[in-house]
Amino acid sequence: MKTLITGASSGLGAEMARQFAALGHDLALCARRVERLEELRAEILAAHPERTVVLRALDVDDHDAVFRTVREIDAELGGLDRVIVNAGIGEGAPIGTGRFDANRRTLVTNLVSALAQCEAAMEIFRAAGRGHLVVVSSMSALRGMPGSMAAYAASKAGIASIAESLRAELIGQDISVTTLFPGYIRSEMNEKAAPTTPLMASTSDGVRAMVRAIESGAGEAIVPAWPWRPLAVALRHAPLRLVRRFA
Ligand SMILES: NC(=O)c1ccc[n+]([C@@H]2O[C@H](COP(=O)([O-])OP(=O)(O)OC[C@H]3O[C@@H](n4cnc5c(N)ncnc54)[C@H](OP(=O)(O)O)[C@@H]3O)[C@@H](O)[C@H]2O)c1
Numbered sequence: 001m002k003t004l005i006t007g008a009s010s011g012l013g014a015e016m017a018r019q020f021a022a023l024g025h026d027l028a029l030c031a032r033r034v035e036r037l038e039e040l041r042a043e044i045l046a047a048h049p050e051r052t053v054v055l056r057a058l059d060v061d062d063h064d065a066v067f068r069t070v071r072e073i074d075a076e077l078g079g080l081d082r083v084i085v086n087a088g089i090g091e092g093a094p095i096g097t098g099r100f101d102a103n104r105r106t107l108v109t110n111l112v113s114a115l116a117q118c119e120a121a122m123e124i125f126r127a128a129g130r131g132h133l134v135v136v137s138s139m140s141a142l143r144g145m146p147g148s149m150a151a152y153a154a155s156k157a158g159i160a161s162i163a164e165s166l167r168a169e170l171i172g173q174d175i176s177v178t179t180l181f182p183g184y185i186r187s188e189m190n191e192k193a194a195p196t197t198p199l200m201a202s203t204s205d206g207v208r209a210m211v212r213a214i215e216s217g218a219g220e221a222i223v224p225a226w227p228w229r230p231l232a233v234a235l236r237h238a239p240l241r242l243v244r245r246f247a
Pocket of ligand 1: 006007008009010011012013030031032033034036058059060061086087088089090109136137138139181182183184185186187188189190
């Protein structure tokens, strides 16, 4: 299995790389902080010397570079089997408070740039007639979220919608699409935001649930299942005054 992961320089992406390498996958790892990728590659090859790990410096907001990089890696590895659209940012501010820049950045990276990654991956998969596209959405996609979460929630709802559209289109074909809806999993993104919440899974446990869901080929998965699956049911139906306490 040959798997490309964007946003592999930290958090969930880096840990997915470690866990997929342990499962015997060859990897293509992309992010802007290429020195982090080099450290991760050294760590993975020390544990699994038989693996192939290729690296690319990639800013996913450079959309031409996204297409170029995915095509190059596909050629270099002799065909990609899976692309995991994981790169994302958690910036944002309440709407109308002078921070359109931060909210726009979140929509661009998490939605428009994620679409670019889906387009690039799907071109490869359509040509090959097979492949597995994975998008990392969020529990916050399930409802509108107040304050600084508004743009982030919209971006994650948007990419989940695009993935579902593809799933509908591809029924009966050998190209599958998985959407992950992670709850709180320890990473750089949330290490300052919610240091004490008891709902926070460790990076390794949370990513183990993500990897299991990806390997199962599920269309959608809320991860980790506990406590997030029951919370998702509650969240989908809760009145807004309760939803606002979730953010
Ligand atoms: N952790 C959670 O609780 C949680 C919950 C739900 C969803 N998610 C989603 O999971 C994904 C991974 O986040 P994380 O929690 O692991 O956060 P993280 O530790 O901050 O990692 C984010 C990754 O995205 C990359 N990235 C950000 N902007 C990029 C850009 N313009 N170009 C290329 N790469 C970029 C970063 O790499 P560079 O900075 O090196 O480029 C980094 O590797 C995100 O999509 C996030 O929204 C996380």
